Amino acid sequence: MPDDAPELSLTLHRSVAEVPATDWDACAGGGNPFVSHAFLAALEESGSVGGRSGWLPQHAALRDPKGRLLACAPMYAKSHSQGEYVFDHGWADAFERAGGRYYPKLQVAAPFSPVPGPRLLVHPASGLRAEALGQGLAQACQQLDLSSVHVTFCQEHEWAALGRAGWLQRIGMQFHWSNPGYASFDDFLGALASRKRKQIKRERRDAEASGFVLKTLRGHEITPKHWQAFHRFYQATTDKKWGRSAYLSRRFWPLLGEALGDRVVLMVAEQDGEPVAGALNLLGEEALYGRNWGTLVDAPFLHFELCYYRAIDFAIAHRLPRVEAGAQGEHKIQRGYVPVPTYSAHWIAHPGLRRAVADFLARERPAMLAEIEALATLSPFRREGESG
Known part of the structure; x- marks a missing residue:
């Protein structure tokens, strides 16, 4: 001792x-x-x-x-x-x-x-x-x-x-996004250089034009159907990225949702009423923590929309000081996440x-x-x- x-x-x-x-x-x-x-x-x-x-x-x-x-x-x-x-x-x-x-x-x-x-x-x-x-x-x-x-x-x-x-x-x-007190996403865009602002606007517009229904769900809004789909997304990511079996079991997601309730925030894309992509976040007192992402479709800028931009939207709406978007990814810099x-x-x-x-x-x-x-x-x- x-x-x-x-x-x-x-x-x-x-x-x-x-x-x-x-x-x-x-x-x-x-x-x-x-x-x-x-x-x-x-x-x-x-x-x-x-x-x-x-x-x-x-x-x-x-x-x-x-x-x-x-x-x-x-x-x-x-x-x-x-x-x-x-x-x-x-x-x-x-x-x-x-x-x-x-x-x-x-x-x-x-x-x-x-x-x-x-x-x-x-x-x-x-x-x-x-x-x-x-x-x-x-x-x-x-x-x-x-x-x-x-x-x-x-x-x-x-x-x-x-x-x-x-x-x-x-x-x-890592790369984190900081919120000095933005009133809206447009307020955040106003802090960017013109070319970067236009790029993000175009990416968000293209993601929304892909025909998906984009949702931000919390706690009880996340159904067993969403969790079943999300495990498929997670498996698809691990198979593609690492070529090995997933760390987290199928049972983990609904147990997490039950245990943490509204601290679980799921950004999801649906097509014909079926979830096809999602980004899982957990909510802390001072940050939204981006954790897992996966998709069954190939759509322009959908990853950026679900993982980064909707997380920023959420942080601004809930007056959170930060979004922490996980490991790796220098591409995050151009979306406002700094090292x-x-x-x-x-x-x-x-x-x-x-x-x-x-x-x-x-x-x-x-x-x-x-x-x-x-x-x-x-x-x-x-x-x-x-x-x-």
């Missing part, structure tokens, strides 16, 4: 159901649905994690001597590096070529969700620092004789705290592997920051003094 709090106890749990939902969510807060008890339970109940998935729940719970939950973390023992979006395959290959055993490892994450947010979930009244939970996770890794612990897509302050505790720090990149850093922290037991990864990250971090700065210059927004 952490040296500064020897009276605390850390336990690992093979199901989030072993921790009362009210206790877990009191630590997680309500801002980010991907670390909520309901989201994690839907993953487990649907069989998307556990079993032979390679994601074995090992959720961490830090309690005081009276058994009160002070902090927790969504954690998994991993037998591979799939579904994480922070790639350490090279580290694993190098270590195993040198005779080491990289797997299993511990992963603190929202599975299959490259969504930044809290990972070290500390109860606000506990007085604990994030470093205390991080130290407990590192000690648990040592006691289990595992290679490493990885905290991915964490918040910057958690990244900084773990860095102070000696963890290795990594920076990645921002993402953060992860890594504790590695083997001194040799740790030195090698530390050397790699020391070179990667400034390169990533330089790339973010360079891509930001491609922003479609008007520069100061530039005419519309």
